[in-house]
Amino acid sequence: MKSKRIVIIGAGAAGIAAATRLLESGFENVLLLEAENRFGGRIHTIPFADNVVDLGAQWCHGEQGNAIYELTRDLDMLHPTDEIEGDFKCIRSNKEVVADVVIDRLRSITSNLEPTQQKGLKDYEGSLGTYLTEAFWRNLQPLTDVDRVVAREFFENCKKMFSSMDGADHLFEVSGKGQHEYLDCEGDLHLNWRDKGFRSFLCLLMKADQADAFDLGLLNEHIQYNARVEHIEWQSPTGDIRIRLWNGELILADHVICTVSLGVLKEIHQKLFIPPLPLVKCRAIDGLKLGTVDKIYLEFKEPFTPLDWPGFSLLWREEDLVELRNTGYYWLESLFSFHRVSCQPRLLQGWIIGQHARHMETLSEAEVFDALLWLFKKFFTSEVPTPVRLLRTRWYTNPNFRGSYFFRAIYTEEVKTSSSDLAIPILDEKDGRPLLQFAGEATHPHFYSTAHGAVDSGWREAQRLITHYLDHNPHLEE
Structure with a gap:
């Protein structure tokens, strides 16, 4: 076990989980190849404003059955969120703040449309968008005194919010019955890390000193940064797996655990693996979908007013949308809400999805800044202070990610594939040893799109190797 050469592609949550589990189990020849100049993958905590912010994974979603919560529950690392508590205000594009009583009645409908709780979706053949649209308007019928125009604007915003939870461009590409594949962990779904950020959890896994930016704990000497893989030759006459990096370096391995983003696999798998992957694996990579969800942080000199708002949602009137779509600011249509940030009183955090998020990524910072100033002037009656930063x-334009997180699409159902197909390892035909293994949030059958799903998948693949060698060498258990 000590001498077996194990290479893990990607030092994100899945890669770190796999590596630390293997090292703690007696494997010593473990190497993580990371294309970025940092560890963490889609967990990325950076200093900003008065504290830190998480550019990627931000909350621990749930408690019961959540690997991250179970590891940290007694360490005072997680706290109930104050970021999205309470009811958001809803502002229309004519500067009207919709009355709370109206929003409460509309929210009473949408709160009962949480996709994973919809029994009617279990055998539903259509899209999630079709199902929720029909359910919303059906449940709205008894509320005869609610303005249907405002209701439509509110629901359009809710669809964007639901899309962001799935990571989809829009709900009409999301599988309806696939929602029952995803499992919510019971408990608080928005536990936050206060002033430490999600990075603190990875430091816990690595047994690293979070205060020391250069300490990697168990992974010291086991991570190679800026190591982008050009190709992986997984069938060679010698039995070695040959990994060629873009700088020409050749690395030999007995096992490879691939944890790279599904978006990267979709883009380069045909030239990354030599020979090409089996058809069932190619169909899974093609059939699974990875969407784009981006964040925008605005730092103000003083806390954003009004102070008593936890956040606000942007409701577009139809006539204003028509006008917006004929301007260079058209992408703002998919920027659906802003909210306050824990331990960051001077920040507002906005969310944008889909193709408009991908377009936003291509703009200069000055162009995004000007568009946001225009947006606030469009929606607020009072003058909004100019952000200082x-x-x-x-996430999409970065070639090492090409998106945010996986969702189960209508197309996934049509080609009859699943996360489990992506997770199946490729074994050596002679001795059955795992050659190529796949981990990451997109490979988890029930916790996809989550950091705890990524961690679980890394442990799964580490355990696969541990079990393989224990089965072949029973005396190792002694």
């Missing part, structure tokens, strides 16, 4: 994520 802007920070936005760019």
Whole structure:
């Protein structure tokens, strides 16, 4: 076990989980190849404003059955969120703040449309968008005194919010019955890390000193940064797996655990693997979908007013949308809400999805800044102070990610594939040893799109190797 050469592609949550589990189990020849100049993958905590912000994974979603919560529950690392508590205000594009009583009645409908709780979706053949649209308007019928125009604007905003939860461009590409594949962990779904950020969890896994930016704990000497893989030759006459990096370096391995983003696999798998992957694996990579969800952080000199708002949602009137779509600011249509940030009183955090998020990523910071100033003037009656700084994520344009997280699409159902097909390892035909293994949030059958799903998948693949060698060498258990 000590001498077996294990290479893990990607030092994100899945890669770190796999590596630390293997090292703690007696494997010593473990190497993580990371294309970025940092560890963490889609967990990325950076200093900003008065504290830190998370550019990627931000909350621990749930408690029961959540690996991240179970590891941290007694360490005072997680706290109930104050970021999205309470009811958001809803502002229309004519500057009207919709009355709370109206929003409460509309929210009473949408709160009962949480997709994973819809029993009617279990055998539903259509899209999630079709199902929720029909359910919303059906449940709205008894509320005869609610303005249907405002209701439509509110629901359009809710669809964007639901899309962001799935990571989809829009709900009409999301599988309806696939919602029952995803499992919510019971408990608080928005536990936050206060002033430490999600990075603190990875430091816990690595047994690293979070205060020391250069300490990697268990992974010291086991991570190679800026190591982008050109190709992986997984069938060679010698039995070695040959990994060629873009700088020409050749690395030999007995096992490879691939944890790269599904978006990267979709883009380069045909030239990354030599020979090409089996057809069932190619169909899974093609059939699974990875969407784009981006964040925008705005730092103000003083806390954003009004102070008693936890956040606000943007409702577009139809006539204003028509006008917007004929301007260079058209992408703002998919920027659906802003909210306050824990331990960051001077920040507002906005969310944008889909193709408009991908377009936003291509704009200069000045162009995004000007568009946001225009947006606030469009929606607010009072003058909004000019932000002192802007920070936005760019998960799609980064070639090492090409998106945010996986969702189960209508197309996934049509080609009859699943996360489990992506997770199946490729074994050596002679001795059955795992050659190529796949981990990451997109490979988890029930916790996809989550950091705890990524961690679980990394442990799964580490355990696969541990079990393989224990089965072949029972005396190792002694």
